[in-house]
Amino acid sequence: MANMKPVNSLINGRFAFFQEFLKHPLQVGSIIPSSRFLERRILEAAAITSAKTIVELGSGTGGTTRAILRAMPQHAKLLSIEINSHFHSLVSSIEDDRLIAHLGNACGLKEIISKYGLGAPEAVISGIPFSTMNHSEGSQVIEAISSLLAPNGRFVAYQVSKRVASLCRPFLGSEQIMVELLNIPPMRVYKWEKSST
Template structure:
C-alpha cells in the first residue's frame, strides 16, 4: 500500500501537469460554492484591481482564495524586494499547486481560513497588513462566515490600507458597508462575467 507521502507527491505531480485554466476548471466543478467562477479573472481586471495600491509602501500583502495564482505574478511584479505576500486558501489542491509553481522568497501560501488572517499575519512577523485582496464568493459562503472575514480584515489592515474585492455579485456591498465607511466601486466589463470591483478603505 502506498504511503500518504507518496500519494501526496503523485497528487502534486498531477496538479503540475494541469494548465492553470484546467486546474481552475477542475476545482470549480469540484467546489463551485468556494471557487465562484468558471474561469480566472482577465488581465484587465487584474490591472484595474491593483492600480490603486501604493506599492512603494507595501510590506505585507495578503490574498484570500488565490486559486491557481491568477493574481500572483502581477502582485510579485509590483511588490518591492522587502515586501511579503501571503496567500490563504482552504483548498489543499490549490495550496499544493501554488507551492509547486510559485517560486519566490517573498511569497508564501497558507492552508487555512481568511477568518484567521490576524494570527496568520502575526505568524509572518507583522502587526498589520497594508492591503488584502479577495475573490472569495461572499454570497455563497456559509452564514456568518463572510461577516467574520470582513470584520477580521478591517482589524488587520493598517490605517489607510484597503480591502480589494472583485466579485460577480453586487451583494458584496452588504458585507462591506457595516465595516468600512469609504468604499470605491467600478465594473470591469472586459471580464467574463463582468467583474464588480470594490476598494474598501480603512481611514
C-alpha cells in the same frame, strides 16, 4: 517576451480552475482565472507598488498572486491564503522568497497573520466568493480585515455578486466600485480605505 507564460501553462491553469469550480462551486468564485485586465485593475485599486505587507484571500491557480509579486516592492511580503488544497499546491510552487503560501480558511485570518509574525497589511485583496458564505462567516472575515488593516490600508474585493458591499459597510463604510468588462464573467471591483483616525 521571456516572461510570457507558455500557452500550455495557461491552458492547464484554466482547465485546473474549471475542474476545481466543478468540484467545489461554493469555494471557487468563477469558472476561469482572472484576466490580465482585471488583474491590472485590482493592483491599481490596492496600490500594490507602495505596500509592504499584502494579504491575498483566495489565490486560485496563482495568476493574481504572480501579478501581485511582479508589481510589489522587493522588500514586501505577500501572504496568500487558499482553502483549496489543489490550488494551494500550485501557488506553493511559485519560487519567490517574498511569498508565504498558506493552506487555510480566511475565517482564521487574525491567527494566520500572527503565526507568520506579519505587521498590519497595507493591502488585502480578496477573490473569495462572499456570496456563497453564510452571513456569520462573511462578517467574521470582514471584521478581521477591518481590524488588521494599517491606517489608510486598502481592502479590494473582486466579485460577481454585490453581497460583499453590504457585509463591509458596518466595518469599513461606503465602497468605491469599478466594473471590469474585459473578464469572463465581467467582475465588480470593490475598494475600501481604512480611516487613519
